[in-house]
Amino acid sequence: MKKYVVVTGGVISGIGKGILSASIARVMKECGVEVNTLKIDPYLNLDAGTMNPNQHGEVFVTEDGYEADLDLGHYERFLGKNMRRENNMTAGQVFKSIIDKERKGDFLGATVQMVPHVTDEIKSRIRKVPGDLIMIEIGGTVGDIEGEIFLEAVRELWVEEGPENFLFIHVTYVPYLRVTNEFKTKPTQQSVQLLRRIGIQPQMIVVRSELPIEENELGKIALFGGVERQMVYNLPDSENVYDVPRIVYSHGIHRKIASWLNIEIEERFEWNYPKSFAPTRVAIVGKYLGTDDAYKSISESITLCGASKPEVIDSQCFEDMTDAQIKAELRKYDGIIIPGGFGKRGIEGKIAVIKAAREEDIPILGICLGMQLMVIEFARNVCKLENANSTEFDPSTPYPVIDLMEEQKAILKLGGTMRLGAQETPIEEGTTLYEAYNERLVYERHRHRYEVNLERFPDLFRTPEETDESKLRISSRATFVEAIELPEKRFFVGIQYHPEFRSKVGRPNPIFELFLTRVREKRRIQQ
Structure with missing residues (x-):
């Protein structure tokens, strides 16, 4: 029974x-x-x-x-x-x-x-x-x-x-x-x-x-x-x-x-959980601040790597700052995470943070929407595509570098209709992403409607053989772009999927482990 x-x-x-x-x-x-x-x-x-x-x-x-x-x-x-x-x-x-x-x-x-x-x-x-x-x-x-x-x-x-x-x-x-x-x-x-x-x-x-x-x-x-x-x-x-x-x-x-x-059990217990937390200053630049649980899995993924609990800061507060003020604020942190989300509120603040982190070489990880905003920021400020955006936020943008997935265009209902669950995620060798996983193929969980518009804007991205720093590198591509990076930076990686959902006690997702390795390296250099 x-x-x-x-x-x-x-x-x-x-x-x-x-x-x-x-x-x-x-x-x-x-x-x-x-x-x-x-x-x-x-x-x-x-x-x-x-x-x-x-x-x-x-x-x-x-x-x-x-x-x-x-x-x-x-x-x-x-x-x-x-x-x-x-x-x-x-x-x-x-x-x-x-x-x-x-x-x-x-x-x-x-x-x-x-x-x-x-x-x-x-x-x-x-x-x-x-x-x-x-x-x-x-x-x-x-x-x-x-x-x-x-x-x-x-x-x-x-x-x-x-x-x-x-x-x-x-x-x-x-x-x-x-x-x-x-x-x-x-x-x-x-x-x-x-x-x-x-x-x-x-x-x-x-x-x-x-x-x-x-x-x-x-x-x-x-x-x-x-x-x-x-x-x-x-x-x-x-x-x-x-x-x-x-x-x-x-x-x-x-x-x-x-x-x-009346269950027979074996008297044993092994539990490899983090007992102490190294002092690190990681900021999650988010927009949902009504509860501490809005970015729970990301926060837990960080602590499961033995790092301090990250601080959640409001992306909107950066929208009225100058570039110099944003950079001064970000210098308080060893690493930045731009999480997923929906809607236009706070987006420009996140883009401003991405720009400052890229220029200051602060380790930054973009997740889902975070990756899309990294592409938008790079298109605007490096490739000079003025007013580049996602059609989610500006349907009339002249440069829709992020667009609604083709199969989503006929969907009217919101519940349970996004691209969801574990999907094949191939990884290019010689990339930061490959350094994290050390595997050519992984399965990661998704939850999104929009994707990189690679068909219209291929010139944003370098080929595997190129080293052109004026272009992003694609480190994972399935039917669409899964991950982008700038390998010459300390850590500048954007991923379309949600790695936080696969972190477990004793087995945090490898992308967080590598991100925190780079965060700690930066912290040691500064000290």
Whole structure:
């Protein structure tokens, strides 16, 4: 029988259910269990593709081209396993499937209801997730209206599959009231009671807090939560999220799970995560500043290389600066990353930063839109194509060096219609890109609609034999330009794909490793 660990949340959202689920999954994997994960998102979107990064954080792209919530990025990085569309379920997917079946007459005239039709659809999707142990994280908090049907579905599954095959973990937050110098456990007690009213009794409670909680408070949580004291764990804030799997292992949570579910495990744990971070000053010049998670995978790719967390700075702030002011500002940093994005806002600031970094020979990596802007900047300022641009930002530009991909021109819908997922990415030998990968062919994930207009502007690019510094070098080309560079610079590389989505603990994407090598070299020279 399959075994299930269901992780629910209480009190507030954003307390780390995804990190905990990913950490438990990694520890169980290390102990020899075939683990898989499922993130349930109760929102009505079909996927995360059209969601604003300022509100929801980055959109994570899987190998098979699915646009997911950023929690799937945590699962990939921690578990060391590529996620697929089957690892994410949204309310939108469930309801659309139900309506499509009803329109086809699949329900044979029955009145279509939340129970049993919607719950049956949810249970069917859960059962299809491959693996011996399935970690199910239900997004949001207990009490959210949109999450109730998913809680009912897993309750029904618990009955049908047998209680011996289920373990419910409830993750809550205990606030510290500084005025009275005490932790307040009442919200956690009420959250567990609400879960029990739904028909789910958690077997384990994980208490998140800013500071360590004293024993008597944990005992109170166990008493009022109806669980054994040894099944209540306190996980205070950690400076390094990659330390959480080790903490989970040190608490013996994996043994409690194995015992409850009658799973045989091997007592072992190897975890090659970054324990310290070399001081580096890397800036992500972005436009989504509403949340720290907007560039999550890029930021994590940097830290997985053992470097300091990059700083996200607003590209718009450079639009009113002179060239001299921009260069003075960029001298504070050892390296620059221009990330992906959509829309015209902040674009000219990014282009100005690219120009300054190129002239000052500051290591710079352009990702997706970042690469396209590197081409635009070079066309304008080196090749003297005045007002060169992308048709995304200026449809009437005289020099559309970036244009909509041909197959995209007939597409009207936005959701799930970009070039998505892992694609063949051939690499030219003798390039900076080849130095990073040391391979002629890799598979990298894409998420874009626009491409370099090579057919109209071939003179922007040098041939492999040329050394003309007034032209860019193409270091990867598939059906379109995948990567450009200036090999004579310390590091000036633009890539159309998203390497950040393939970084994992112990295996950061090679392009970030080489970028940071050049960043550190620059830092040492300056010191």
